[in-house]
Amino acid sequence: MALLSEKVRQEVEHILEGLKGGVKLVVFTQEFECPTCEDNRMLMEELAACSSKIQIEVLDFVRDKEKAELYKLDKIPATVVEGKEDYGIRFYGVPGGYEFASLLHAITMVSSGSSTLSPKTKEQLKRLSKPVHIQVFVTHTCPYCPEVVQLAHEMALESPLITSDMVNAAEFPHLNHKYDIFVVPKTIINETIQFAGAVPESEFLKHVLKAEKR
Amino acid sequence: MEFIVPAELKAVPVEEAKCYDVIIIGAGPAGMTAAVYAARKKLDTLVISKDVGGQTLLAPGVETYMGYQYITGAELMRKFEEQVRQFPIALEINDEVVKLLRDENRFTVRTATGKKFTGRSVIIASGRRARSLNVPRERELIGRGVSYCATCDAPLFGGLDVAVVGSGNPALTAVNELTKCARKVYTIARSAIKADAVLREKAERSGKVEFVVGYAVKEIQGGDKVERIVLKQTAGDKELVLDVRGVFIEIGATPNVAFAKELAELSESNEIRVDCDCKTSVAGLFAAGDVTTVPEKQIIIAAGEGAKAALSAYQYLIEA
Numbered sequence: 001m002a003l004l005s006e007k008v009r010q011e012v013e014h015i016l017e018g019l020k021g022g023v024k025l026v027v028f029t030q031e032f033e034c035p036t037c038e039d040n041r042m043l044m045e046e047l048a049a050c051s052s053k054i055q056i057e058v059l060d061f062v063r064d065k066e067k068a069e070l071y072k073l074d075k076i077p078a079t080v081v082e083g084k085e086d087y088g089i090r091f092y093g094v095p096g097g098y099e100f101a102s103l104l105h106a107i108t109m110v111s112s113g114s115s116t117l118s119p120k121t122k123e124q125l126k127r128l129s130k131p132v133h134i135q136v137f138v139t140h141t142c143p144y145c146p147e148v149v150q151l152a153h154e155m156a157l158e159s160p161l162i163t164s165d166m167v168n169a170a171e172f173p174h175l176n177h178k179y180d181i182f183v184v185p186k187t188i189i190n191e192t193i194q195f196a197g198a199v200p201e202s203e204f205l206k207h208v209l210k211a212e213k214r
Numbered sequence: 215m216e217f218i219v220p221a222e223l224k225a226v227p228v229e230e231a232k233c234y235d236v237i238i239i240g241a242g243p244a245g246m247t248a249a250v251y252a253a254r255k256k257l258d259t260l261v262i263s264k265d266v267g268g269q270t271l272l273a274p275g276v277e278t279y280m281g282y283q284y285i286t287g288a289e290l291m292r293k294f295e296e297q298v299r300q301f302p303i304a305l306e307i308n309d310e311v312v313k314l315l316r317d318e319n320r321f322t323v324r325t326a327t328g329k330k331f332t333g334r335s336v337i338i339a340s341g342r343r344a345r346s347l348n349v350p351r352e353r354e355l356i357g358r359g360v361s362y363c364a365t366c367d368a369p370l371f372g373g374l375d376v377a378v379v380g381s382g383n384p385a386l387t388a389v390n391e392l393t394k395c396a397r398k399v400y401t402i403a404r405s406a407i408k409a410d411a412v413l414r415e416k417a418e419r420s421g422k423v424e425f426v427v428g429y430a431v432k433e434i435q436g437g438d439k440v441e442r443i444v445l446k447q448t449a450g451d452k453e454l455v456l457d458v459r460g461v462f463i464e465i466g467a468t469p470n471v472a473f474a475k476e477l478a479e480l481s482e483s484n485e486i487r488v489d490c491d492c493k494t495s496v497a498g499l500f501a502a503g504d505v506t507t508v509p510e511k512q513i514i515i516a517a518g519e520g521a522k523a524a525l526s527a528y529q530y531l532i533e534a
Contacts, residue, residue, distance in 0.1 A: 180438070
């Protein structure tokens with residue numbers, strides 16, 4: 001049975017009609033799929049079927065270890081959203097609920113190859129000299145989370161040094177324990193900076209720049 | 215699993231240079247309904263809001279909005295948004311009004327991102343935000359076990375013991391969300407449970423809920439995360455200590471009026487005083503929904519008030 005209802009599928013098709021360039025969804029699962037791995041693979045396959053501009057590659061986290069390492073993935077289900085290149089945009093766990101909007105945002109953004117960040121933010125991001133890893137922990141029921149995920153993904157698109165992950169907290173309890181995730185959205189940058197809640201672009205940028213200096 | 219598709223964006227440019235007929239502050243049920251009514255009257259309309267949907271986004275299920283026997287808050291707000299986007303309404307979203315001023319016959323609105331907008335009239339529909347308990351350690355432990363959003367954070371407390379503080383419908387709604395994942399849910403109420411019987415019965419059926427009635431929270435304890443709460447009898451001195459990892463505070467909400475405090479007349483409980491036409495004490499300034507003195511904070515009432523406010527603003531503008 002399809003995950004996307006007919007109504008949602010039609011809406012998605014309509015949104016994806018506007019795609020400019022090609023998009024590749026690289027989906028990591030494993031031979032004996034965990035329940036959410038299966039859901040995630042099915043979701044991505046259904047999405048790919050909504051537009052001729054979207055390609056999908058399903059890989060095995062164990063058998064295709066080299067590829068997983070190449071993408072620097074450490075857990076599944078994982079999805080890389082690529083455009084002309086790999087911009088460092090990752091989804092760990094199923095992007096369901098409100099996060100479905102973040103997935104559609106990532107697809108349309110990499111397809112166009114441009115973000116909506118302000119010129120000032122883009123300029124500051126060019127000055128980064130070290131890798132920055134952003135993890136945004138979310139739940140499907142959090143209406144404030146997509147704003148943060150999308151902001152982080154936009155920064156990843158603009159800077160080759162930034163990798164940005166959406167992490168569905170409900171699917172990775174060990175990470176909730178590791179990072180003390182008791183609230184969403186919660187953002188962890190380079191393991192050293194963490195903050196809760198949705199923040200404006202300028203404040204998010206400050207955290208990114210601060211993390212690079214640590 | 216639900217998949218929420220964002221409403222399609224119809225870009226109406228937001229312009230700082232122009233003077234809007236009406237600026238609507240807030241995009242919950244009241245603000246969005248006001249926007250549709252204003253646009254249908256061909257008023258040049260700007261909506262400024264942190265989000266689209268307001269507190270309704272956090273409602274897991276709505277069973278009292280006519281026309282829908284059951285709908286999630288998110289889905290209902292998406293339908294509202296779709297309707298708003300049918301009209302040429304400028305939307306300044308992910309921004310927040312920090313100051314509202316009146317100068318001659320114009321209102322000036324300043325936002326958190328540094329923008330400045332001008333309007334001939336303003337409708338405040340900024341809603342409310344969760345009230346805090348004001349007990350020791352509550353503030354420091356926000357995001358470390360203290361939460362004001364069970365809808366958002368409940369999945370993080372799988373298998374853990376938690377407490378919900380409050381006795382009304384929002385509290386019991388939170389309890390019912392938490393029973394889906396937590397091991398045990400204490401429900402702490404100063405006096406009797408006031409929530410609708412249907413919500414209480416659902417909580418009881420889960421077998422996970424223990425009602426602790428007649429107690430108030432004295433303090434929340436823990437190092438860098440919540441470890442326990444200390445309760446004190448409301449009509450006695452007995453104290454109780456509960457080992458919990460989460461404390462969900464659902465004791466009502468306080469109006470979002472900080473930006474308008476110096477302009478609009480407020481009630482003792484900080485609500486904007488309005489008359490039957492949604493007029494405030496200031497000519498050209500209207501208010502609607504949960505931020506006002508109108509009793510009963512319900513989605514359907516807020517939407518109706520939003521419609522009234524827009525029609526009153528229209529009347530004001532054609533007479534001005």
